[in-house]
Amino acid sequence: MPAAEPDSCALTPRAATVRRVWQETHDSWSLELEDPGAPGASPGQFNMLYAFGVGEIPISFSGDLAEITRPVHTVRAVGAVSRALCALTPGSSLGVRGPFGAGWPLEAARGGDLVALAGGIGLAPLRPLLYAALAQREAFRRVVLLYGARAPEELLYPAELDAWRADHELEVFVTVDAATSNWHGDVGVVTNLISKANLDPDTLTAYTCGPEIMMTFCARRLVAAGVPESSVHVSLERNMKCAVGWCGRCQLGSQFVCRDGPVLPFAQAAPLMAVREL
Amino acid sequence: MRSIEDLLEELPFTKALSPEHRALIASCGQNRAFRAGEYVFRTGEPADWFFLIRKGRVALEVYGPTRGALTVETVGEGDVLGWSWLFEPYVYSFDARVVRDTRVIAFDGACLRGKADADHELGYQLMRGMARVFTDRLEATRMQLLDVYGDHASS
Numbered sequence: 351m352p353a354a355e356p357d358s359c360a361l362t363p364r365a366a367t368v369r370r371v372w373q374e375t376h377d378s379w380s381l382e383l384e385d386p387g388a389p390g391a392s393p394g395q396f397n398m399l400y401a402f403g404v405g406e407i408p409i410s411f412s413g414d415l416a417e418i419t420r421p422v423h424t425v426r427a428v429g430a431v432s433r434a435l436c437a438l439t440p441g442s443s444l445g446v447r448g449p450f451g452a453g454w455p456l457e458a459a460r461g462g463d464l465v466a467l468a469g470g471i472g473l474a475p476l477r478p479l480l481y482a483a484l485a486q487r488e489a490f491r492r493v494v495l496l497y498g499a500r501a502p503e504e505l506l507y508p509a510e511l512d513a514w515r516a517d518h519e520l521e522v523f524v525t526v527d528a529a530t531s532n533w534h535g536d537v538g539v540v541t542n543l544i545s546k547a548n549l550d551p552d553t554l555t556a557y558t559c560g561p562e563i564m565m566t567f568c569a570r571r572l573v574a575a576g577v578p579e580s581s582v583h584v585s586l587e588r589n590m591k592c593a594v595g596w597c598g599r600c601q602l603g604s605q606f607v608c609r610d611g612p613v614l615p616f617a618q619a620a621p622l623m624a625v626r627e628l
Numbered sequence: 629m630r631s632i633e634d635l636l637e638e639l640p641f642t643k644a645l646s647p648e649h650r651a652l653i654a655s656c657g658q659n660r661a662f663r664a665g666e667y668v669f670r671t672g673e674p675a676d677w678f679f680l681i682r683k684g685r686v687a688l689e690v691y692g693p694t695r696g697a698l699t700v701e702t703v704g705e706g707d708v709l710g711w712s713w714l715f716e717p718y719v720y721s722f723d724a725r726v727v728r729d730t731r732v733i734a735f736d737g738a739c740l741r742g743k744a745d746a747d748h749e750l751g752y753q754l755m756r757g758m759a760r761v762f763t764d765r766l767e768a769t770r771m772q773l774l775d776v777y778g779d780h781a782s783s
């Protein structure tokens with residue numbers, strides 16, 4: 351049976367306004383939008399943000415989705431569109447389409463341990479998942495964040511990491527790849543944190559987001575520790591344009607990352623991630 | 629107070645050893661404590677000791693004249709600290725600065741080498757354990773070299 355054609359309305363941006371912009375790190379900014387037409391969204395989903403006259407890119411939600419008409423997106427300024435988005439000021443207009451894609455399967459962790467493994471900017475798409483878990487904290491045993499970044503000054507949301515540590519609802523483990531002696535935390539790769547956290551492989555569900563190499567190493571380490579592949583979820587990034595599985599640019603094997611992902615079970619993604627240039 | 633043998637039964641590096649082998653290496657070990665800011669060892673010093681960390685955190689540092697001390701890795705509870713005791717010329721190649729108050733079991737390197745030479749099964753088990761540490765650290769170092777969080781995207 352042929353797949354149903356996507357709703358063409360999904361290709362038309364709606365106008366949104368920037369309410370606030372603040373700098374997170376030397377190259378990343380968060381934007382809070384006024385998006386009155388926003389439908390509901392799930393952690394792990396993304397919007398297509400359109401910087402007028404420059405272009406459109408997929409950006410995950412990074413804030414608390416309880417306030418969906420004021421979504422927060424954290425953007426790393428690495429190309430023409432992302433730089434234009436980061437340069438927006440309060441009151442600026444931009445185009446928004448979405449939300450799109452399959453988000454994190456939070457329910458899979460219910461009754462067990464929830465483990466989020468983030469690398470670099472990858473903490474942004476995981477933060478809504480953590481907010482959702484903390485909003486129903488009693489539904490999970492341990493809620494654990496393992497977070498790695500390049501350097502201490504490149505950690506996202508440092509004040510929030512401290513607050514999470516302080517209230518003990520969420521166990522936070524942070525490491526950086528390199529540091530000077532002013533840094534008193536861990537130095538090393540994020541996979542080192544897996545053994546430090548003393549995880550129970552039988553009951554955990556893992557959600558990992560970051561560079562693909564980092565996610566692969568994390569997933570392999572978890573699987574080697576006894577975690578079933580089906581309990582590990584990754585968030586993939588590909589060149590997305592239409593965001594509705596129409597244009598095919600983000601096709602990965604039989605999957606469209608924009609529609610079937612970006613979150614996929616590692617068991618499904620691993621064979622595809624292993625194919626060069628796919 | 630718990631004996632060194634009891635403590636070795638719980639540490640990841642030694643818990644898989646037989647009780648006889650744990651008893652053998654325990655005779656080379658002693659409990660030691662270091663305060664935050666102290667150095668366990670410094671680059672160029674004789675590598676007479678091998679450490680298993682019971683508690684705390686130690687930063688492995690390299691000093692650069694224009695960059696100061698750079699931390700390349702931290703090790704903590706359950707980790708191995710120092711492998712220069714295994715190979716000639718038995719000299720430490722990093723500074724080990726204590727970040728948090730740290731308790732270790734410190735093994736006399738020459739004593740351990742002597743036990744391993746006398747009992748090759750023990751030597752094999754120790755080398756297997758050290759090889760695991762080497763491969764884990766090599767994999768981690770490769771990931772660090774890849775600079776996976778660097779500016780490689782373009783959209």
